[in-house]
Amino acid sequence: MQLERVTLFCFEASYTVAFALELLQLIRPRAAQRWIGLGFGAAGLLAHTLFLLHHQLPLSSPFGSILFLAWILAVFYFYGSLHHRRVAWGVFVLPVVLGLIGLADQNRIPLEGGRGAGFYLDALRGERFWGLVHGALLLLAAVGVTIGFLASLMYLVQAHRLKAKVLPGDGLRLLSLERLEQMNRRAINWAFPLLTAGVLVGIVLMVHQSQGALLDWRDPRIVGTVVLWLVYAILLYLRYGVHMRGRQVALLTIVAFGLLLVTLASTHTSVAGGNP
DSSP: OOGGGOOHHHHHHHHHHHHHHHHHHHHSOOHHHHHHHHHHHHHHHHHHHHHHHHSOOOTTSHHHHHHHHHHHHHHHHHHHHHHSTTSOHHHHHHHHHHHHHHHHHHTOOOOOOSOTTHHHHHHHHSTTHHHHHHHHHHHHHHHHHHHHHHHHHHHHHHHHHHHTTOOTTSSOOOOOHHHHHHHHHHHHHHHHHHHHHHHHHHHHHHHHHHTTSOOOTTOHHHHHHHHHHHHHHHHHIIIIISOOOTHHHHHHHHHHHHHHHHHHTOOOSSSGGGOO
16 A cells, blocks of 8 residues: 555545534434444544554644544544444544644644654654653643543533433433543543643753753743643642532633643744754
């Protein structure tokens, strides 16, 4: 297979068809239609995987970090669709995947190919090790933030449906409010320590690379990451200190996700090449 032919459009189109079939499934549920949709989702995930394996995308760039986040969420969509067969999983997850791919496309960088996964294995043994660790920690934290956002969005929709006394079998089928709140709580508990570790590794790297020079803390990506950490610290305090639950926590999680998107789309201006 000539991997150069696998482009952003390949998996974006596959995810789009899968999302369209998910919407159609809400109107006219059909077993065959569901499996066809999953087939397009699987095709998109395969193309997405091959694209990432072929191009050595740096996690420090918006293009690389956003596409990796979109890939992890695509895996989350596919697994969730198989595990929660009666839940409208793809209706919520696929638009986020498509939105992230569109955001990545707006921050496209020149592509290189040929070295594939070996690029990252070499980084684990070279001088870029801690930079890769820093990027991986922040990426995993971003996954937690995004899953918290999805759980919050589903929570608000489900709460509105219950308030409107919509029958459980009509339209969207979602997890219970208790399950969604638990999902949000686990995502927050997962994201915060990873985000904290990523920030600390980033600070050490900046001090090491600056070699005693003054650090430019006005770097957009650094500012965004620190503000995101503060928002999540407040979110944890409100949940466990004040015991805030429900709609308020969901709304604050959605705000944190919006801040995450701004941070991911920002580039390092104080580091040559945009590398951490």
